[in-house]
Amino acid sequence: MSEKKYLAKIIAVDNEGLQMISACCSGAKTNVANIKYLKENKVFLLSIERIKVEVGGEDKKVSSICKFDFVSSVKSKNIDQKNQEQPLELICINYLKKNDEYEIDLIFNNNALISLGTEAIEVRLEDQTN
Template identity: 75%
Template sequence: MNKYLAKIIASDQEGLQMISACSSGAKVKIADIKYLSSNKVFLLSIERTKVESDQEDKKINSICRFDFVDKVRSKNIDQSNQETVLELIGIDYLKNNDVYEINLIFNNNSHIALTTETIEARLEDQSEIK
């Protein structure tokens, strides 16, 4: 495993903020957004700039994964055009009674809201983009 491939696991606000900071500005193709409802897993394949290293311009393919997701709602995302590339601006969440709503905020006022009973997210680097 290369030393520059990160793996961040978040189970609270701090961890989620860390993932948000690392993936801010990441490019996401609509085709690379998947919700596996039977497993309650939401996956996002992103191309991000490695902000946490010295090499500013290093681009990395990463998987952002959320577990225990009961429901997914999207706004202003045209799913019929799978090639559209969105830019991830950040991730935040609200707690509403016993459930969390994790918001993935993209450019063009589009977002995806994940309803989940617990924060369980991970950002795992897959490969460097040469």
């Protein structure tokens, strides 16, 4: 019998879900070229290579997309957007609520940060490969 393979899809609409996605993405690798903000669609996309921690103990790498919806603004710190090959390692994802707005922070190594202004928490983590 062959091992069942599946593509993970995690949807977060609250802090608990966001922390689950953060845990799955901790240590994920990417670079500046794999980060896109589609302003007219209010969508922020982050393409990452992560270790599939949810299958337990295996060091299986998987390509995933982390999609943030309802994003109205994006700010970055310590990220050279002209250097498309700048390597980044995602440490965690946090959020703050200010009035009716959320600020979702993607915290990377080397003190790099991307801050997303959003009206709701709606984040999807989808695997692209097994």
